[in-house]
Amino acid sequence: MPVAATPTLYQIEAQLRAALESPTPRHETHAALAPRPRSGWQAGFIPRGARTAAVLVLLFPARCHVHFVLTRRARTVGQHAGQVSLPGGALDEGESIESAAIREAREEIGLPGNGLRVLGRLSPLYIPVSNFALHPVVAVLDQHPVLVPAATEVARILEVQIRELQDPTSLKHGWRWRNEEKIAVPYFELQGERVWGATAMVLGEFLCLLQGNQTD
Template sequence: MPVETPPLYQIASRLQDTGRAPLTGLDAHALLAPKPIRHGWRPGDIPGDARAAAALMLLYLQDDAPHVLLTVRDGGLSRHAGQVSFPGGLVDPDETVREAALRETFEETGIASAGVELVGELTPIYINVSGYVLHPVVGVADRAPAMSRAAAEVARLLPVAFDEIADPANLRLGVRWRDDRWFDVPYFALRNERVWGATAMVLGEVLARLGLGPRDPW
């Protein structure tokens, strides 16, 4: 049964930096991690040589309902080609994770940072396939921003109503073939795309912080 999504301002308020519930994100990450676990990965364990990356989870109003912007990565990219992700990329040496999240979002989607209010950061996630530690940053806009994809990086923009993310029926379990074996993979079924991996973990943490799940897909 679909759940009732809070208004945008309530979502933003609950996701602000407060230092509360530090284990909430780690629990959500563990729940939505593919199995068997690869290379000894554990939620919260981040190697000292991991490269910092940042991503923006942008919440905005469209048709009077909260939405989240995702992107489908271009199929020709060297890493994570064709996967669904938040706008983001590596953090430059002279910038913060928040600055990097805004810069990468502008480069990939054309969304100007002036219309985005940053309200907090979520739990970092180590991505052992790439050696990056992802810092998810939460931003809010009071209306759907003007956007245009960077064709070399983004196959298409994927706005998703928050109701769809919060609907327990859209959290499912599938399989993927990688490194000569099958993996069981929790994923969100959104707009005819499978959202899994670090992106699913971020969405799971958001649901957990809002008290909306995620349910156990196993």
């Protein structure tokens, strides 16, 4: 049986551009990866008064495969300390979503200042615990960047092959306790780290686009 060829960065870029230009809602992919029960949240709904944040889904070639970046937050960083996330953060006053995602990635992982192509945005996602409306931005670099973690914010940078995310065995299900309530938690296991919550929900939509399957 022939082995399928590994898609190039340019093939993936073309596929994502086409998918991101589609007006088809993709919020159901968030629901599939959401911890349950999840009070104060429903797929596609963002309440008035939510603060705005942006994260970057950064794609680049390395070692003959396309990768994306995750970070494990330092233990000293606020509400989501120690969790695995996409680089990003809150918008500064007057800042666009794309500019904020790129600025935060420069601050957190030393993203190079040029050569970045923004492809578009994934669906916004509301995070009740922090009252943030999260806007994921997808972008590509033609070269493997040299990334350096900001010591006060990032404990580890993960360069993850897309095919690792596409591996069906990476999606697992576990349990967590929150306020004495047991919740079911879908998560991706990537490079020995558990990726759950909002980051898993964003990656679920991203994976849906990579597989050419848009859910309404």
